[in-house]
Amino acid sequence: MPQEFKAGCTRPTPPEEAVKPISTENTIQKKEENAMIHVGQKAPDFSLPAYLKGKFVEVKLSEYMGKWVVLCFYPGDFTFV
């Protein structure tokens, strides 16, 4: 029977034991992923699709040069906080 789970602040994901790394190569890659960026570094440029006031647009970070930018990541739409 499917088990009901409590709604939390992350999107529902499989239990950790179900998503074991397939090889050591994978583990190394994971380490690199977790490398934090440093203050004083240039913000890596990117171009991403976005939703803005009723339209789908493409946003490039470098277009904001000359302005102060707050870039906020969050776990997912429809999460609680």
Add this chain to the structure above:
Amino acid sequence: MLSASVDSVFVHKMWNDFELSKMVKGGIPFPMLSDAGGNIGTLYGVYNSSAGVENRGRFLIDPDGTIVGYEVLTPPVGRNVLETIRQIQAFQLVRESKGTQATPSGWRPGKDTLKPAPDLVGKVWEVWSVDKAFD
């Protein structure tokens, strides 16, 4: 202001139209970026690949494109927006002063700044006290 998650632009639209527009009049005024696959989150060090989501990472970027500060929280605790605004105000003041002023702990707009110079070395206690970090 730019927000980003791994959700698609279609889900961003639904979230804006059905929920956020009920909290913010007129809906979200800034671009809601779709970072499917977490590629940009990975570049910034906030992508959690086992959960497939991005942590609450907030980056302040100055007009030269330099990251001047960031804060990263795990999902269940939200950010303090007023603190983010305070930090931007402090960084703007320091930048406008061309580095002649610095903002000590507890600084808010209107409070005293420090003027770093050789004669301030060892004399900060004369112009700043611990209670200023809390008032």
